[in-house]
Amino acid sequence: MKLSLKKIWAILFIISIIIQREIASIEVNTVILTVFTIFFLIINKGKILRQDLELLSFLVIIILIGIISALFNKPTTYDFIRDLIYFTKPLILILLGYFTARSINDWRIIIKTIIYLGFTYAIYHILHTIIFTDFSNTSVANIRKINGLSNVIEVYAIALVILGLKTPFFNVIKGKNSKTIILTTLVLSFILYFSRTMFVSLIFLILGVLNYLKLNKKGLKYLAITAIFFIGLYAYLFSIEIKRNGDTIDGFLYKLKIAPSEIFSPKINLNDHAQLWDHWRAYEAYCAFQSLNQTPVSYFNGKGLGALVDLKFAAPLSSDGNIRYIPILHNGYVFVLYKTGIIGLILYLIFLVYLYYQAYRKTxxxxxxxxxxxxxxxxxxxxxxxxxxxxxYNLKEETAILLGVFLYLKTSSVLKRKYENRNHWN
Structure with missing residues (x-):
């Protein structure tokens, strides 16, 4: 049986996601996916709706600010190129998802592809965990180190299956047993990741597909329920003693407990290594602000692509040795601020707010x-x-590709609706 062109594009879509996940070298990874993007851009003649182009222009301007600022700070060529990749690749991935979806041009095939790809990853992850994990003597950190930290494809797959259960129009998986097996497998794999980020992202995606993220009466109700849940969870976590290096469950609960202070912590004792590593994200941000304070004008346009953050000591962050100067920060807001200043940070926030606003489109x-x-x-x-x-700007995730996919699906649905309305009135 011959493959249709749409299925061929769907296969290339799967390959692009696998490349993004499995090729560790960012340089090799970026080159291959850039070729994929150019290929799909050419066969689609670069056609992109103006409002989508305007959205992506915010990311382009952020890159230009980083380049211009770099001219004044004169980083090394290597550091500059590395940062250029970090700031450019999300744009490349969005365009890859956008034009791949445009080539397939069938949301049913796309959603089915994401669900089955997530299901496949889930099976692999479960089997890998069972085979390679010694559950008699392990911790959350070791389980995640051996079997993987997270998988955003599985999170989207779970949300899309739930979407199909809630809205039959989007049900692309036929058969009750099939849906049960797929959802159960995805949820089991999801649990075995012990990932705080996946946990929160799944809550947001489920609330999103159920249309509960808008700030209306219904949305505020469910956001309030979510807030109460987290308040209750943290009230419980702080009411009990949890060992830092406890067993699997204790280790996960401890990571949840310290999550807020891991991001924001005004006082960190550098001599207490346990406290330092528990609050490493906060320490990185602190060092970045210390550097910005030395030249306050940098708050305006940043230190530019290639700028490094001084940690004040050589930290054991690499298998190749200790590192004192780092190029990337865990806190994306501070990362953008440090490289491109308040202007870049505002543009990044506008980009995110614009995406959120899509839930308010009247249709x-x-x-x-x-x-x-x-x-x-x-x-x-x-x-x-x-x-x-x-x-x-997390180059290890596939979120940007999926963002491009759903950006096109929304765009194509808008155009389809306008076309149908025009024909109706004609």
Whole structure:
């Protein structure tokens, strides 16, 4: 049986995600995916809706600010090129997802592809965990080190299965047993990641596909329930004693407990290594602000691409040796601020707010409404993940590709709706 062109593009979509996840070298990874992007851009003749182009222009301007600022700070060529990749690749991945989805041009195939790819990854992750983990003597850190830290594809797959259960129009998996097996496998794999980021992102995506993220009466109700849940959770965590190096459950609960102070911690004792590593993200940000304070004008346009943050001591961050000067920060907001200043940070925030606003688009089209909600949920996730794993600029995730996919699906649904309305009135 011959493969249709749409299925061929879907296969290339799967390959691009696998490349993004599995090729560790950022340089090699970026070159291959750039070629993929150029290929899909050419076959689609570079056609992109103006409002989508305007959205992506914010990311382009951020890159230009970083380049211009670098001219005054004169970083090494290596550091500059590395940062250029970090700031350019999210844009490349969004365009890759956008034009891949445009080539497939069938949201049913795209959603089914994401679900089955997530299901495949889930099976692999579960088997890998069972085979390679010694559960009699292990910790959360070791389980995650051996079997993987997270998988955003699985999170989106779970949300899309739930979307199909809630709204039959988006049900692309036929058969009750099939849906049960797929969802159960995905959830089990999700649990075995012991990932705080996946946990929060799944909550946002589920609220998004259920249309509960808008600041209306219904949305505020569910956001309040979510807030109460987290307040209750942390009230419980701080009411009990949890060992820092406890067993699997204790280790995960301890990481949850210290999450807020891990991001924001005004006082850190450098001589207490345990406290330092527990609050490493906060320490990185502190060092970045210390450097900005030395030249306050840098707050305006940043220190430019290639600028390094001085940690004040050589930290054991690499297998190759200790590192004192680092190029990347876990806190995405501080990362963007440090490289491109307040201007770049404001543009990044506008980009995220614009994505969130997609949930407010007034339409009678269920496709426009749903894909807008998914974009809004993705914005919520990026707003959160920017605090702990660099957000959009985390080059190890596939979020930017999926963002491009749903950006196109929303766009194509808008155009379809306009076309149908025009024909109706004609």
């Amino acid at each position: 009678k089209s269920i496709e426009v409404k749903t894909f807008g909600n998914i974009l809004s949920a993705t914005a919520f996730y990026l707003i959160f993940s920017s605090l702990i794993i660099t957000g959009l």
